[in-house]
Amino acid sequence: MRRCVYRLLCPILLIFSAGHVTADPADNRYVFIISPKPPSDIAKQGLDAWVLMLSNNSRSLLQDVANRPVSVVFRLHEGLLENDTLESWWKTQRSLFAVGAVAVSNNEDKDSTYIDSDVFLGDLKGDLERPYLHFGQAIRPNGYQSSRDALAILTLYTYSVDLTKGLKAGDNPHAACLPLQKANLYERDLDAATAAGLKPLLTAIRSGLDRLACGGKP
Amino acid sequence: MRSIMPLLTTFSLLTTLVAVDLAHADVRLLVPAFDGPSSLGENVSTFLAMQIWTGLRSHPTPNPLGLDFGSGEVDWSRDALAEPTEEYALAAAHSAKRDLVLWGSAFRFGSGVVVQAYLSVADETSISNSGGKWSIKNEGLDLDLFLPDRNFSFSPMILPDTVTRKYLELEKIPLCTSKEKSCEGPPLNRISFKALVQEGDYALIQQNNAKGWVYIPNLSEARGEVVNFSNALIAYVRGDFQQSERRFSQVASSAADSQIRFDALVLAGISQTRLGNDGTSVLRKALEINPYSRYVVQALIMSDLTVALRRSSHYERAEAIADAARLFRSYRHLFDANEVWIDSLSNFMLRSGCSRTSGPQVSC
Numbered sequence: 001m002r003r004c005v006y007r008l009l010c011p012i013l014l015i016f017s018a019g020h021v022t023a024d025p026a027d028n029r030y031v032f033i034i035s036p037k038p039p040s041d042i043a044k045q046g047l048d049a050w051v052l053m054l055s056n057n058s059r060s061l062l063q064d065v066a067n068r069p070v071s072v073v074f075r076l077h078e079g080l081l082e083n084d085t086l087e088s089w090w091k092t093q094r095s096l097f098a099v100g101a102v103a104v105s106n107n108e109d110k111d112s113t114y115i116d117s118d119v120f121l122g123d124l125k126g127d128l129e130r131p132y133l134h135f136g137q138a139i140r141p142n143g144y145q146s147s148r149d150a151l152a153i154l155t156l157y158t159y160s161v162d163l164t165k166g167l168k169a170g171d172n173p174h175a176a177c178l179p180l181q182k183a184n185l186y187e188r189d190l191d192a193a194t195a196a197g198l199k200p201l202l203t204a205i206r207s208g209l210d211r212l213a214c215g216g217k218p
Numbered sequence: 219m220r221s222i223m224p225l226l227t228t229f230s231l232l233t234t235l236v237a238v239d240l241a242h243a244d245v246r247l248l249v250p251a252f253d254g255p256s257s258l259g260e261n262v263s264t265f266l267a268m269q270i271w272t273g274l275r276s277h278p279t280p281n282p283l284g285l286d287f288g289s290g291e292v293d294w295s296r297d298a299l300a301e302p303t304e305e306y307a308l309a310a311a312h313s314a315k316r317d318l319v320l321w322g323s324a325f326r327f328g329s330g331v332v333v334q335a336y337l338s339v340a341d342e343t344s345i346s347n348s349g350g351k352w353s354i355k356n357e358g359l360d361l362d363l364f365l366p367d368r369n370f371s372f373s374p375m376i377l378p379d380t381v382t383r384k385y386l387e388l389e390k391i392p393l394c395t396s397k398e399k400s401c402e403g404p405p406l407n408r409i410s411f412k413a414l415v416q417e418g419d420y421a422l423i424q425q426n427n428a429k430g431w432v433y434i435p436n437l438s439e440a441r442g443e444v445v446n447f448s449n450a451l452i453a454y455v456r457g458d459f460q461q462s463e464r465r466f467s468q469v470a471s472s473a474a475d476s477q478i479r480f481d482a483l484v485l486a487g488i489s490q491t492r493l494g495n496d497g498t499s500v501l502r503k504a505l506e507i508n509p510y511s512r513y514v515v516q517a518l519i520m521s522d523l524t525v526a527l528r529r530s531s532h533y534e535r536a537e538a539i540a541d542a543a544r545l546f547r548s549y550r551h552l553f554d555a556n557e558v559w560i561d562s563l564s565n566f567m568l569r570s571g572c573s574r575t576s577g578p579q580v581s582c
């Protein structure tokens with residue numbers, strides 16, 4: 001692939017060009033990002049930065065916790081969010097989650113860009129009561145770490161649940177524990193607002209760690 | 219002992235990654251130019267590489283035991299990776315025959331710039347054959363443990379616009395006769411120079427026959443984390459456990475991300491035990507912080523066994539081995555029956571006075 005001159009745009013181009021992908025290896029996992037057209041250039045820049053953050057950090061995340069090659073493939077689709085949009089996209093591939101990301105901003109202030117996210121986890125909800133999450137993230141430098149870690153937690157959790165589904169009684173749960181324990185560490189770096197938004201997910205992570213006895217048996 | 223480091227350590231900036239003599243390098247770190255707008259990524263990676271290099275040492279000072287940790291090498295390229303991903307970073311390191319690669323990118327996020335750096339193990343075999351693999355021996359049996367991760371992700375460095383501007387303006391880095399932030403000195407020739415020593419925010423550089431000071435603008439607190447952890451890992455692999463313990467401990471007690479602090483704490487504990495002390499209490503603290511880490515369980519068991527084998531009293535030795543066995547039983551379900559580590563551990567314990575109960579179970 002030719003080197004991209006503007007690095008920020010590359011993941012977006014990759015994702016858009018991925019509409020006609022060839023057959024995927026079995027161990028690809030998909031993340032769908034569905035977003036209405038941003039209302040302004042500033043909002044578009046914020047959305048691009050948010051997508052770049054998600055894709056950059058999630059790419060190597062699964063490679064670090066998987067015992068075989070596995071990749072996260074991102075698909076960005078610009079369109080309106082209807083009631084069943086997320087579910088429809090989620091079902092098209094072996095997905096981790098589908099997120100409806102709405103970028104809003106004040107044209108005068110780059111720091112005011114805000115990404116409001118609705119997430120659908122399908123049958124990878126694990127110990128969550130419902131397969132839906134909702135949280136918001138401001139695109140500002142000091143919020144970068146918390147935003148990055150929130151998305152990392154989401155990626156790791158859904159991947160762990162996916163692995164857990166394949167476990168039979170008596171199987172070694174370590175492969176499913178590994179992403180879950182990393183997600184549990186990432187949790188500690190979340191700011192209070194992000195942690196509050198993700199409370200059900202964080203509770204589900206702890207519940208999963210206990211249920212799989214990732215912390216050892218008495 | 220920075221003043222003698224240039225004798226054993228090479229530091230070079232490469233425009234192409236060929237024709238480098240690796241014959242005397244034990245641990246080789248590649249630092250490709252970070253991806254980023256204009257010269258920002260290149261400048262950030264240049265200064266990080268410079269600082270890592272000046273932190274290497276070939277032996278402790280004083281050196282009553284005559285230790286020699288071999289040589290270390292930090293090379294960087296002005297070429298950025300085709301894509302700022304682990305895959306491309308590893309490919310670049312393999313192609314240049316480097317053991318480790320520090321890579322990353324700088325990108326705009328809201329009103330500022332974020333620099334995200336990673337340190338990846340490129341050559342597991344080479345790293346294992348050096349000190350990267352912890353191996354304990356008993357009556358001809360080995361029990362091994364590699365590093366906790368192959369890819370370490372650092373805390374993001376958040377650059378306010380003032381710092382970003384400073385970095386972007388560094389088209390010509392001046393070489394000053396004294397520690398000054400700017401001067402009319404000759405520009406740093408980025409094709410070939412040697413970093414001799416670092417003092418505070420300044421590095422002493424040798425370029426051709428001239429020496430001069432270069433000011434390294436402060437990036438953020440995370441810069442220290444990247445430099446300390448990279449230095450610690452290089453020291454660890456070279457068997458310089460005194461240095462690795464100190465540097466890992468600095469990262470573990472810093473304001474870094476939980477994951478990198480946790481890895482640093484575990485490696486600090488292992489460094490202590492490998493140094494000849496007892497890192498068990500540090501590893502127990504790590505297990506309290508993250509009781510879900512199988513790696514820490516393995517490290518703690520190996521530390522227990524190492525300390526046990528040093529005991530002269532049969533009773534004390536048996537107690538320490540029994541501790542390790544109890545810990546192992548609690549986490550036994552997180553290992554596959556056919557894992558090499560399990561086999562080695564069982565045999566290791568049997569040779570250490572434990573007895574087999576049922577199947578692979580061992581009782582001490």
